[in-house]
Amino acid sequence: MSNSKFIRIPDPHLRGSRTNYDDEDDDDEDDDIEAMISKERAKIHEEHAESTELTGERYKRSNKPKRRIELSLTVIHHTDTPCVLFVGCEPPIDPVRLTLSYLDQIKQTGSAQTRSVQRLEPIYDTCIAALPELLILGEKIFKEKLGGVDADAKPQVSYKILSRIRNCTKLTSAKIIEELPRKVPPSHRVSLTNPDIVILVIAYKSVAGIGIAPRFEELKKYNVSQLVDVPDLDLDQGGRSRSRVTNAVVAQSTSDASFGGND
Structure with missing residues (x-):
């Protein structure tokens, strides 16, 4: 048996296919990141709305008409x-x-x-x-x-x-x-x-x-x-x-x- 060297020639189809796989994974990752950002942003907005509502309620409570104090004679x-x-x-x-x-x-x-x-x-x-x-x-x-x-x-x-x-x-x-x-x-x-x-x-x-x-x-x-x-x-x-x-x-x-x- 003669010694022979195997030269790997990249298959353009396989290479292209691999590239497509990588692109799809990148797209999925981008979609996941966007979804996470959107979710986080929605959460921040929700928390801010609750905080604003609470603050407004406290403001309303603090601005209620104060009960008049009658001084005893x-x-x-x-x-x-x-x-x-x-x-x-x-x-x-x-x-x-x-x-x-x-x-x-x-x-x-x-x-x-x-x-x-x-x-x-x-x-x-x-x-x-x-x-x-x-x-x-x-x-x-x-x-x-x-x-x-x-x-x-x-x-x-x-x-x-x-x-x-x-x-x-x-x-x-x-x-x-x-x-x-x-x-x-x-x-x-x-x-x-x-x-x-x-x-x-x-x-x-x-x-x-x-x-x-x-x-x-x-x-x-x-x-x-x-x-x-x-x-x-x-x-x-x-x-x-x-x-x-x-x-x-x-x-x-x-x-x-x-x-x-x-x-």
Whole structure:
């Protein structure tokens, strides 16, 4: 056997066929890439649309009309003393007028709409529980409500001073009754039996306040429970007694669990 070398001659048909196969594969790969790109692009658009919708929804939620916040004209101040509760009134509410309006309502309706409060103690303003500050406050209130030291325009009234001191060692009733009348306009006179007004001095810990209470005896010393239990003959209630109570500026309660108390 002779050694012979085989020379491979490429078959143009086979070569062409191979080339066609390669072109088809390239076309398939191009189609696959385009499909992937289109799919990815569609996914991006979809995610963007969802994100835009979510953002728009959040924007809508954030731009909803905000609920109007109503500011209360009364503020409850809880104390550490059992059965004592302070209610602060913002202008234009007048604590004395508010109290009188409520007490008159009790007389007219026979119902106090609460079971907790025993007595109301309206005051106009507060100060540090010290005699000098109390005298300054008294002079200011008397000038405004009673006409000042030299006032002749205000009608003459009779008055007495009533102090209620709780957990306070800086003030004494004796000292208040001795010093405070000097700040009352001299045109007004003292009456311990049947005064037109009662000057209330309320002291609690380090705070003191002054109020002017008209019709004090008529309205049972602003004792709600006593006022409710008294039949109003003008309303023809047939002697029906009433029961229940409510709160105003500075109130006392008959319940140990709430704020209020007895003398």
